[in-house]
Amino acid sequence: MKIKIFYNNDPGERINHDFFSDKTWESYPFSSFHHVLNTLGIEYEWSNDKKDSVKILDIGSFAVEENLDKLEEFIQTYLNEFGKIILYTAQEPILRKDKLYLLNKYDNLFIMDIKYSENPFHERYIPFPFLFVRLMNNFLDVTELTPHIQLSNYDTKLHDFHNLKARWTPDKFATQYYLNDGPLGDNNLITYQRPENLNSLRLRISIYNFFNETPVSKKYMNHVYDFLTNHPTVVLQPDKTIYARYRYHPQYIYDETYYSLISENFLPELTWLNNLEVTTDEISIEEILNNFYISEKTIYPIMQGHPFKVIGNPGNNYMLEKLGFKLFDEILNYDYDLIYSPVERIKQAVKSCETFCRGQYQKHYKEIVDKILYNQKHLMNINSSLWENLKQKMLKNLRIYYES
Amino acid sequence: MTIKIFYNTLPGQKINGLKQEAGIWEHPPYTSFHHILNTIGIQYEWSDNPKESIVVLDIGSLPYETQSEKIDSLIEDYISKFGKTILFTSQEPIHPEKIHEVLDKYPELFVMDIRLSNNPTHDRYIPFPSLFARLTNPFCNILDLHPIVDTWSVKKPNTFNNLKWRWTPDKFATQYALNKCGAESQAIISYQKPGDHYSSEHLNQIIYDMTSHRYDMTDFNDKIFPGILKFLHSMPTISLKDDKNFNVLYRYHPKYIYDDTYFTLVNENFNYGVDDLEDPISISENYFYISEKTIFPMLQGHPIFVIGNPGTHYMLDQLGFEIYDEILSYDHDLIIYGMDRVERGCNNVKHFDVADYEKYLIQINKKIQHNQKLLTNKNSKLWSKLKDVMETNIGKYYEL
Numbered sequence: 001m002k003i004k005i006f007y008n009n010d011p012g013e014r015i016n017h018d019f020f021s022d023k024t025w026e027s028y029p030f031s032s033f034h035h036v037l038n039t040l041g042i043e044y045e046w047s048n049d050k051k052d053s054v055k056i057l058d059i060g061s062f063a064v065e066e067n068l069d070k071l072e073e074f075i076q077t078y079l080n081e082f083g084k085i086i087l088y089t090a091q092e093p094i095l096r097k098d099k100l101y102l103l104n105k106y107d108n109l110f111i112m113d114i115k116y117s118e119n120p121f122h123e124r125y126i127p128f129p130f131l132f133v134r135l136m137n138n139f140l141d142v143t144e145l146t147p148h149i150q151l152s153n154y155d156t157k158l159h160d161f162h163n164l165k166a167r168w169t170p171d172k173f174a175t176q177y178y179l180n181d182g183p184l185g186d187n188n189l190i191t192y193q194r195p196e197n198l199n200s201l202r203l204r205i206s207i208y209n210f211f212n213e214t215p216v217s218k219k220y221m222n223h224v225y226d227f228l229t230n231h232p233t234v235v236l237q238p239d240k241t242i243y244a245r246y247r248y249h250p251q252y253i254y255d256e257t258y259y260s261l262i263s264e265n266f267l268p269e270l271t272w273l274n275n276l277e278v279t280t281d282e283i284s285i286e287e288i289l290n291n292f293y294i295s296e297k298t299i300y301p302i303m304q305g306h307p308f309k310v311i312g313n314p315g316n317n318y319m320l321e322k323l324g325f326k327l328f329d330e331i332l333n334y335d336y337d338l339i340y341s342p343v344e345r346i347k348q349a350v351k352s353c354e355t356f357c358r359g360q361y362q363k364h365y366k367e368i369v370d371k372i373l374y375n376q377k378h379l380m381n382i383n384s385s386l387w388e389n390l391k392q393k394m395l396k397n398l399r400i401y402y403e404s
Numbered sequence: 405m406t407i408k409i410f411y412n413t414l415p416g417q418k419i420n421g422l423k424q425e426a427g428i429w430e431h432p433p434y435t436s437f438h439h440i441l442n443t444i445g446i447q448y449e450w451s452d453n454p455k456e457s458i459v460v461l462d463i464g465s466l467p468y469e470t471q472s473e474k475i476d477s478l479i480e481d482y483i484s485k486f487g488k489t490i491l492f493t494s495q496e497p498i499h500p501e502k503i504h505e506v507l508d509k510y511p512e513l514f515v516m517d518i519r520l521s522n523n524p525t526h527d528r529y530i531p532f533p534s535l536f537a538r539l540t541n542p543f544c545n546i547l548d549l550h551p552i553v554d555t556w557s558v559k560k561p562n563t564f565n566n567l568k569w570r571w572t573p574d575k576f577a578t579q580y581a582l583n584k585c586g587a588e589s590q591a592i593i594s595y596q597k598p599g600d601h602y603s604s605e606h607l608n609q610i611i612y613d614m615t616s617h618r619y620d621m622t623d624f625n626d627k628i629f630p631g632i633l634k635f636l637h638s639m640p641t642i643s644l645k646d647d648k649n650f651n652v653l654y655r656y657h658p659k660y661i662y663d664d665t666y667f668t669l670v671n672e673n674f675n676y677g678v679d680d681l682e683d684p685i686s687i688s689e690n691y692f693y694i695s696e697k698t699i700f701p702m703l704q705g706h707p708i709f710v711i712g713n714p715g716t717h718y719m720l721d722q723l724g725f726e727i728y729d730e731i732l733s734y735d736h737d738l739i740i741y742g743m744d745r746v747e748r749g750c751n752n753v754k755h756f757d758v759a760d761y762e763k764y765l766i767q768i769n770k771k772i773q774h775n776q777k778l779l780t781n782k783n784s785k786l787w788s789k790l791k792d793v794m795e796t797n798i799g800k801y802y803e804l
Contacts, residue, residue: 010556010769011769011770011773012769012773013552026551026552027551027552029552030551030552034777035780037781038777038780038781038782039780039782040782041781041782041783041787042781042783043781043783046773135542136542137780138539138540138547138549138703138780139549139551139780140551142546142547142548142549143542143546144542144546144654145542145543145546147430147431147434147543147544147653148417148430148431148432148433148434152414245551303542305416366414369414369415369416370415370450372416373415373416373450376416376442377438377442380439380442380443380541380543381441381442381445381446381447382442382443382444382445382782383445383446383447384447387445
């Protein structure tokens with residue numbers, strides 16, 4: 001299969017200059033797709049022939065669920081002009097219901113968002129976990145790592161873990177709430193961002209829905225709202241200014257902690273209320289394999305070389321192991337990982353942090369370092385099984401596009 | 405062959421010898437060797453058995469040319485303790501004469517500096533152009549590229565950019581030649597005056613050595629050289645506006661130096677002398693040197709014109725890079741005499757005509773993309789070659 005990427009102005013530039021131009025992290029006419037292929041080591045050519053090439057409609061971080069009508073206008077225009085197109089974002093996941101709607105409605109449409117799926121729910125859904133590539137490609141992200149962090153200072157680390165939450169979301173708020181509900185809140189390196197408009201009805205509803213996937217008392221919710229009102233923004237000191245293309249954490253958050261407690265974004269479709277098909281307390285393995293989401297929040301600490309546990313979508317840690325990463329089960333408990341209920345998963349995850357034992361870290365130090373190096377090599381060595389898997393995944397996606 | 409890297413404290417950390425090394429850009433216990441293997445895609449394991457594994461003595465930027473006593477002492481320490489050792493730097497080239505000197509002195513030593521050699525001149529000289537790997541590995545360098553620069557405009561305020569961060573005689577010679585031929589006024593230029601650590605006598609000597617390396621010495625001593633010295637004293641430091649602080653681990657250029665110019669005049673370090681009777685091609689094939697100065701503008705996507713060691717473009721061509729001969733003459737490239745090469749290069753730059761750029765706009769942009777892809781696509785001919793070179797090097801280490 002010879003891969004050709006379509007251009008209509010100049011090779012290397014994006015084909016769509018429209019409503020989506022300011023939705024990508026890089027400004028127009030930058031196109032990320034060929035950079036992704038470069039990092040994966042996939043050969044391609046440029047073509048201005050619509051018939052034999054891959055046409056990419058890059059929507060960046062455009063909020064699909066809120067602007068579906070607008071998006072459909074563009075999809076129709078592009079399908080009319082180019083025939084087959086890939087609705088593409090290397091930045092965000094798109095909700096399953098929206099993907100299903102669009103794919104069922106438009107026969108020549110393919111969708112490639114940043115999820116990973118072993119068995120996608122639709123034959124023209126061709127997801128790819130782009131953040132792995134973004135963090136390794138100099139055109140997509142500026143990744144500032146610390147050449148070497150302190151791991152052997154087991155007697156002088158100040159905190160058990162760090163937990164970074166730069167942007168407010170209901171799941172990060174819930175994590176903060178449960179961290180503060182127990183003994184962990186005061187003793188660890190934790191950041192938190194207050195929401196902008198505390199009295200917004202939408203905000204209150206989102207919190208209510210998140211906490212009430214199994215009904216809780218009014219008194220309990222009042223306590224939650226009080227916490228929302230009173231908890232201040234907590235930032236790292238010192239830190240650098242955050243922006244999407246620049247990935248950086250200060251060295252001390254690694255030097256002073258034993259592990260990273262990662263708050264990965266929760267996908268709305270994987271919450272109890274949004275998926276009525278689930279009847280058990282634990283998510284099925286099939287569901288995990290088909291709905292994996294990973295962002296720089298998880299990848300960066302692994303790359304930096306730190307033990308980690310992820311509070312994210314159900315099965316996040318399971319899936320990392322499935323992708324070849326090693327978990328740190330000598331020192332960290334991941335039993336919460338498959339719990340389907342978001343609140344329960346967060347509660348159990350936070351609870352499991354209370355039992356962390358510094359002595360175990362010291363005892364297993366050599367094994368931990370071996371795992372750290374293994375994970376780093378898995379992420380950074382372009383000949384690792386991870387990168388071979390990613391390359392094959394993209395080739396399979398492109399084959400589906402060409403053969404369909 | 406299972407490649408094993410030796411450690412004596414912890415895997416992933418540099419070997420603790422009896423004496424402290426210095427000059428590595430990153431703080432100990434950092435070591436870059438396995439990061440380079442990762443970027444090239446070579447699998448390896450860690451081992452604490454020096455007999456079956458690769459022992460790396462990383463000297464960073466410690467120059468063998470002036471610090472041979474200290475480095476010899478480190479080598480002896482390593483060899484006596486671990487046996488076979490690679491004297492390794494992923495940061496600097498070592499002068500060819502010194503490579504032979506140290507290899508002849510220590511039969512269990514291998515040398516891996518940052519050159520590339522098609523025909524290594526010693527069976528234990530195993531160079532590797534590490535800057536290709538360093539620039540794309542976030543553990544070795546932070547690379548701050550601009551997602552896109554303007555290479556399509558034909559109404560740019562300047563013809564070229566020419567950055568000269570640290571004073572060296574070759575950069576000074578370029579500044580002098582650009583000024584003399586009148587090309588300086590068309591360019592975005594940076595230049596740094598020589599530091600105070602140079603004595604006047606030493607400075608005059610190294611400038612003399614550089615600028616007198618020419619075929620025709622008529623009037624040089626009486627007229628030309630005094631003028632050169634006068635230029636040295638009158639030329640001020642020129643910095644880029646809106647620049648960030650220089651740092652060897654952080655690679656960044658402001659966007660306007662690319663948007664506002666048609667090409668980059670790269671001053672690559674002159675780091676080996678070429679005898680007047682030697683063939684520049686065979687010399688460059690043996691000791692090719694490339695640094696971030698050349699790689700960064702190509703990665704960023706800008707046409708380049710390098711004034712460096714003889715045969716630099718010849719070797720870039722061999723590695724698969726395209727040169728921009730529609731708009732620039734590269735006939736300076738194989739000139740043996742250093743000052744003649746610099747002056748011819750500057751004159752070639754002066755003859756750039758924007759009409760040619762406009763005429764060949766599409767071809768130029770195709771070449772830019774070709775070079776970028778060669779550098780960034782991990783399945784490209786360049787990366788396959790780099791992997792082959794490193795595997796051959798490691799094979800030699802294990803076999804000898």
